[in-house]
Amino acid sequence: MTMTLDLLGVTLHESNLRLRRSAESGEEVRVSNASHLKGLCGGLRKGTVHVEGDVGDYFGILNNGATLVVEGSAGRFVGDNMTAGKIVVRGDVGDGAADYCYGGTVVVGKSAGDFLGTMNKGATVIISGDVGNHAGTYMTAGDIIILGDAGEALGDFIIRGSIYVLGSYDSLGSNTKLEKMRSDDIDKLNTVLGKLGIQANPRSFEKVAPASSKPFYHEQPVVARKVIGP
Amino acid sequence: MTMIGHYWVTIERDRCRSWQQPWKCGACVDACEHGVFERDSQGRIYVANELACVGCKICIEQACPNSCIYVRPTTPEYISRGVWTTQTVEEIHRKAETGEYELRGFGTMANIPHFDGLVVVPSQLAGRPPRDKYREPFDMEVIIGEKTSSKPIRLAVPFVLAAMSYGAISKEGKMAYAVAAARLGTMANTGEGGMFPGEAMMTHGYDNSRAMKKGVKKWEPGGYLTVQWSTGRWGVSLDYLVASDAIEIKIGQGAKPGMGGHLLGKKVTADIARVRGIPVGTDALSPCRHYDIENAEDLGTQVEILRDVTNHEKPIMFKLGPARPYEDTCIAAEAGADAISIDGMAGGTGASPEIVTQNVGIPTIACIRQAARALRDLGVKDRVKLIALGGMRNGADAYKAIALGADAIGFGAAAEIALGCRTCMSCHKGGCHYGLATQDPKFRTCLDVESSSQRLANFVSACAEELKILAMLSGHDNLRTITMDDLRAIDLNTAAITGAKLAGLERTFPESWEKFEK
DSSP, rough: EEEEOOOOOOOOOHHHHHHHHHHTTTEEEEEEEEESSSSSTOOSOOOOOEEEEEEEEETTTTTTEEEEEEEEBBBBSSTOOOOOEEEEEOOOOOOOTTTOOOOEEEEEEEEOOSTTTTTOOOEEEESSSSOOTTTTTTEEEEEEESOBBBBBSSSHHHHSSSSEEEEEEEEEOEEEEEEEOOOHHHHHHHHHHHHHHHOOGGGGGGEEEOOSSSOOSOOOOOOOOOOOOO | OOTOOOOEEEEOOTTTTHHTTTTTOOOHHHHHTOOOEEEEESOOEEEOOGOOOOOOOEEEEEIOTTOEEEEEEEOOOOHHHHTOHHEEEEEEEEHHHHHEEEEEEEOOSSSSOOGGEEOOOOSSSSOOOOOOOTTOHHHBBEEEEETTOOOOOOOOSSEOOHHHHHHHHBBHHHHHHHHHHHHHEEEEOOOTOOOTHHHHHHHTTTTHHHHHHHHHSSSOOEEEEEEEEEETTOOHHHHHHHTTTTTEEEOSSSSSSOOOEEOOGGOOOOOHHHHTTSSOOOOEEOOSTTTTTHHHHHHHHHHHHHHHHHOOOSOOOEEEEEEEHHHHHHHHHHOOOOEEEEEEOOOEEEEEEEHHHHHHSHHHHHHHHHHHHHHHHHHHHTTTTTEESSOOSSSHHHHHHHHHHHHEEEEEEEHHHHHTTOOOSSSGGOOOOOOSBBBOHHHHTTTTHHHHHHHHHHHHHHHHHHHHHHHTTTOOSSSOOOOOGGGSSSHHHHHHHHHHEEETTEESSSSSGHHHHO
16 A cells, blocks of 8 residues: 655654654555655654655665665765665765665665765665765775766775775775675675666676775884984 | 982892892993992992983993883972973884874873862852751752653763763673663763663663563662764664663764774774674774764754654753864754763873873863853753763862853763772773773673672762762752852962952953853
């Protein structure tokens, strides 16, 4: 059963309360006129929400299991702090998409802004278009798959996880290295892309991985000896 | 300044080779250019010319094979050596050898103005009559989020336990905090390292989930757990927020404002790595700012979102480092805070670059007044509570902070000391023998949760009594009526940076402070 909600002029808390109630009852919800709301679909644990048109910032923040689909574009920080579930945005997303996520999947149909997947701690992020600068900054787990091009400082200070790029990139960030695609990488990409029906050859991706998992403080940094007298 | 008589030079005869085997060794005699050491007629070495010693320590460092020579300054080094104390010299040597800046725990050891420059004005004939501490009532309840949250926090005492992360502190240490908060009816804080299983339950006073279902509290009256929404978002999820009683958005902290939390690899064990979602043994260095907050408007949006996802049940608090207290407090209050914790420069940390801890920030006593002024100027002083942190030691510090404008105060370092810490400043190394700042199972067993939490609860209760004594002898029956007029500064610096009246002069110094009172 599908329920339709027109959110024109409705406040954030009222909108999300309605969405949470329908998620509990297992109804699928179609939402329209939601672009003025920041934080729509925040903190849902289950259910499916389709949004017609665009959404504002912080869409699907703290998502913990719901499936959210946006027909248009999204503002900044889509799927911020997500722990489970799936967010699909058919259009573009702004800066800071999929920041701080511990899990779940974020799929973007077009391109993403800067600081995509910053501090990603376990989510899978798939971008069909290009991404801006600093994608995957300080990522500690998870995967970012970019089918288009990337900007500068890709994977800056990544300490775990992988970034796969199909197109080109302007520069790699600090503490990164390019790795060969292994068979498990190819299997992973086949599975993820296959599920989404995206046609791409996993073998033509480049993989960006961390150079070190401890890039800042070292255990024994002695580089000079003590002063010796006469 | 003359070089004569700067050093005591001592030879430990029991260990000196020439006293066991006359005419042997003599390395110190050869090494010393200034003729401090000589042999006597029997071939034994003695300090012949102590006044000639210049303190180069070549005898200690490169000559004596038995390390039995001691060279000590005769006067405190800050008198005779100015800025070039042994500490300074050795720190330069250390940097020269390693190429690394120093990292350490605890907090600032710099000589900054603190509460000791303020005294409490008691009641006599003028003003309010004193109240009887033993026989009259005193109200010290503090309520946070009364108008905005369906479950406001009612602190039984105006003391909260400051934020310390699971990771910086052992699980036993965190449990002791939780149980102490439950025993006191006050607020514990997760810090930014996520929540260990059962932390909320223990803070509420239950020892297991079955007791919680039956509503049987082990530790009365039960406390509150604040969770941090910090820059690293370690362990943050919807469940984490929902399990809490309040959410604190961390902007900065007193020991290292402008930097994120530091947890070094040695303390990142499998448990900590799992809660935080990082590989074992890596450094968890939180970002210095929130990647998903770009401006003040975003901050307000996040407050609204946090209220929404927790169904407007929980107060939203801010934690600020000491930077521009007036402006920062204005921004936090306008973003919708129910309480603002302002951490002064004396605030503590588990690990921070030493140069930051010692040199960055505004002293606690200078922050509180300005933060309170900001809330008054915005007309929200009653609604938005101000919690002062940073080097609080006792009930007198609490009284003075409250007089400067705070509603409650937080114990961080003092709470750790109550649990056993001896302030060795090595929290970052993870080898804390008292079982606090460590993840090593060998040391963790040293901390007994029941008895340690009782120690902490005792300490805070004693401080609450101290606060009550001071408040009642100055004529108050609650905390809200304590004002700046209940304080006097006893030195010019304190008067100038706090705006308290200078004792004896009975006016503010400089007089421009008076305009803030209007």
